[in-house]
Amino acid sequence: MRRALLILAGAMALGACHRSPDAAVTGAPEAQLPKRRAGLWQETVMRDGKPISMGRTRICADPRKDSKTSVFGRKLGHGICPNHAIVRDPDGAYSFTSTCDMGPAGKITARGRASGDFSATYHVHAESDVSGAAFGALNGHHVTEMEVAYIGPCPKGMNPGDVLLANGMKISGDKAIAAAAALGGGR
Numbered sequence: 001m002r003r004a005l006l007i008l009a010g011a012m013a014l015g016a017c018h019r020s021p022d023a024a025v026t027g028a029p030e031a032q033l034p035k036r037r038a039g040l041w042q043e044t045v046m047r048d049g050k051p052i053s054m055g056r057t058r059i060c061a062d063p064r065k066d067s068k069t070s071v072f073g074r075k076l077g078h079g080i081c082p083n084h085a086i087v088r089d090p091d092g093a094y095s096f097t098s099t100c101d102m103g104p105a106g107k108i109t110a111r112g113r114a115s116g117d118f119s120a121t122y123h124v125h126a127e128s129d130v131s132g133a134a135f136g137a138l139n140g141h142h143v144t145e146m147e148v149a150y151i152g153p154c155p156k157g158m159n160p161g162d163v164l165l166a167n168g169m170k171i172s173g174d175k176a177i178a179a180a181a182a183l184g185g186g187r
Contacts, residue, residue: 033086034094034118038062040154046145055166058151060173062160089113096126106133112144121149 041059045052084098093115100108109129116122124146133139158164161173 034114034122035063036061037119037150038154038160040151040158042149042151044147048142048144057166058158058164060154060158060160060162060164064160091115102133104134106130106138116148119150121147123147 038061041061043057043059045054045057081098081100084096084100086094086096089095093113095111095113097111098109100110102108107130110126111128112124112126114122114124124144126144126146128142128144130138130140130142154160154162158170159173163171163173165171
């Protein structure tokens with residue numbers, strides 16, 4: 001459980017550099033950023049051409065928790081990404097760039113694109129360069145592809161923000177956010 005929580009926290013911390021602080025979105029006012037609809041979303045993530053070790057994850061989303069955990073969440077990356085921009089492309093997709101200091105998770109420069117309708121599906125392509133991470137495997141150039149799809153209402157017993165791993169382990173959304181913060185994602 002501890003290892004899965006650390007892996008999830010590391011993924012959230014790495015993802016935090018794709019997020020922008022509250023009032024610092026360039027080119028796309030907050031009201032124009034996409035919001036996932038409430039319910040259960042399934043994420044399939046490939047990193048450097050391989051599925052991540054946690055497999056497919058399911059996340060119970062709602063507007064309040066989504067502001068902390070979505071592709072464009074604001075709270076997790078607050079204060080750690082001094083250089084960041086999100087722009088809406090003419091085709092409706094969102095391009096992002098950022099430079100973040102994730103503490104033990106390293107310094108990350110990222111660029112990528114999120115596309116889709118965000119009410120049923122979306123895709124994120126991100127390229128990142130990581131240096132200075134305490135866990136050496138995080139360092140280097142990485143390509144992350146994420147396919148995300150809405151699959152219906154959250155099941156009974158799963159609260160907004162909760163993450164269900166492929167092995168059936170459920171992680172409280174609050175614990176995952178706290179773990180990411182401990183790695184530098186919530187300074």
